[in-house]
Amino acid sequence: MRLTRVLQGLVWAWRVGRINRGHHLVLSIVSGTSLFLLLLSLTASPTPNLQRHGARHLAARRIQQQADDYTGSKITGNLDDAKLMSNDALATFQAGELLNHANLTNTGNRKTGIPFPDNTNPQDDQNPTGSHGPQKTDGAEAVLLNLPVLSQPVSSTRQRELALEIPRTISEKQQLVSAQERALAALQHGYRITEQQKTMLAHLSPHTRAALEKKSLKTRKEQDKAYIRHLRNKRQILPRKGGGEEIYSNPRMTVRFPVILKKLHPKEWEEQYAIYTNLTHHPWATSVECINYTITFYPPSSHSTRALASFPSSGNTWIRYLIEGATGIFTGSLYDDNSLTRKGLYGEGLKYDSGMTVAQKSHGYTTGDAMSLPHDQRLDKNHMAELSYQGIIVIRNPFKALISHRHLDVGGHTGYAPKAHFVGAGWASFVSLKIRLWQDFYLDWITRTKPDKIHITHYENLKTDPAGEMRKILAYLRIEPDEGRLSCLRKNTDGLFKRKPSKHVPLDSNPFTQELKDLVYEAIEKVNTALGQAGKEQLPLDRYEIYDPREAKVAKYLRKQRS
Structure with a gap:
């Protein structure tokens, strides 16, 4: 697009030069080209702005993840393997039943991702937090890879408020339930949780907690079944x-x-x-x-x-x-x-x-x-x-x-x-x-x-x-x-x-x-x-x-x- 505009400008400047003829030709071409480049620089271009906005968005996302004690690695996978998941597991995932990476802190050497065998690289262990920046993961891929999705994360500050206050609106109740589900699933999967998450779990009644644990266990079993099918496809069984x-x-x-x-x-x-x-x-x-x-x-x-x-x-x-x-x-x-x-x-x-x-x-x-x-x-x-x-x-x-x-x-x-x-x-x-x-x-x-x-x-x-x-x-x-x-x-x-x-x-x-x-x-x-x-x-x-x-x-x- 830019090259086309430059060529059009040069043709326009050449035509102006022909009208003036003689010694004014060179001066007209230079002045016409300069004028066109000035106008071009003042013209809005959506692509650079979009790129800059995307960079700011990714940077803000990393800051948010660090603020929420996120220490998980970024693992990629094959989207075609998502077909292995059953419809029930996908529906469960899309309903937000899994962990939110932004609220997990691992107990071992600060890793939370599980690589697939064909993607495993010995060097990954020296770079547990990932070196390629945030990567997009849709629901199906995240289920197969045993990775939660970053859908509407709740910040540490908001978690603290929800943990210490009684929710007053429907939105606050939904946020509290979502945060409690993530904290409970983190405990089941062997992750360390924050003091705010412990406080939120303390508000769960025995009946509600049992229901959430049952739901999380069902999701985990569906994931494990899908992973076995994945190993068969990869000829590791x-x-x-x-x-x-x-x-x-x-x-x-x-x-x-x-x-x-x-x-x-x-x-x-x-x-x-x-x-x-x-x-x-x-x-x-x-x-x-x-x-x-x-x-x-x-x-x-x-x-x-x-x-x-x-x-x-x-x-x-x-x-x-x-x-x-x-x-x-x-x-x-x-x-x-x-x-x-x-x-x-x-x-x-x-x-x-x-x-x-x-x-x-x-x-x-x-x-x-x-x-x-x-x-x-x-x-x-x-x-x-x-x-x-x-x-x-x-x-x-x-x-x-x-x-x-x-x-x-x-x-x-x-x-x-x-x-x-x-x-x-x-x-x-x-x-x-x-x-x-x-x-x-x-x-x-x-x-x-x-x-x-x-x-x-x-x-x-x-x-x-x-x-x-x-x-x-x-x-x-x-x-x-x-x-x-x-x-x-x-x-x-x-x-x-x-x-x-x-x-x-x-x-x-x-x-x-x-x-x-x-x-x-x-x-x-x-x-x-x-x-x-x-x-x-x-x-x-x-x-x-x-x-x-x-x-x-x-x-x-x-x-x-x-x-």
């Missing part, structure tokens, strides 16, 4: 050699595990979920030598519970990866971290007592509300009874575990805490509380169980010789070692969550004052003594960073003098 079918998975083609299964024992599963017992994961699919090694579940209810217990930030997730690779059986958990499920640790999505996993992760009372309780009151929160008073106990140098735990609390699985978090009263309080929990946690497991029921593994030994330590764990589990698996494990020892070195926050720093060191030395001595009395391998103190044996002796001597 394959015939099994012994009969039946299995779901295929590898690190680049992970599967969305139904969140409903975390709350149900396998005996309570509906028929549509039975296929997940045959989920088969190929952890080393890119290696020609190791591609045929798989990880599967035990049959339901076939094994008793068994702990994989550790203080936080002691390598539990990495050791789960090693155990699964060495045994070929998934590990479970007493927690529900869907970021691990999306990376192939599918046992995370099952109940800890399903009998389908080889061991179950536990941090006992070292996290959560039980931390602040007296020891005699928090003892039953150590998960020892739930895990049959048996299991693999992982111990790491407490100096390094405390530093890593601080990074985890502030920066997530792969992030960092700023240096300011390792100085002052806040850091001192953190160390004082956590080192006592570290000590009590391990003393309980060592002294309150039978020695032959637990196996002690040291993180430092695993770092040095992972395959050798896996042999010891296999012997404890009474599983015959597979030399081929162990060979592949040596070639693929990296874990799923590995904090990369940072030049701004070096991992080899020593933020411990002498007073804090003395607290750690005392805890180390007590745990090491208990290990020796139980006939277990003692702490590899010669490999402990920051630990100084001379300082430890002086600290011990001073404690005796004070007592």
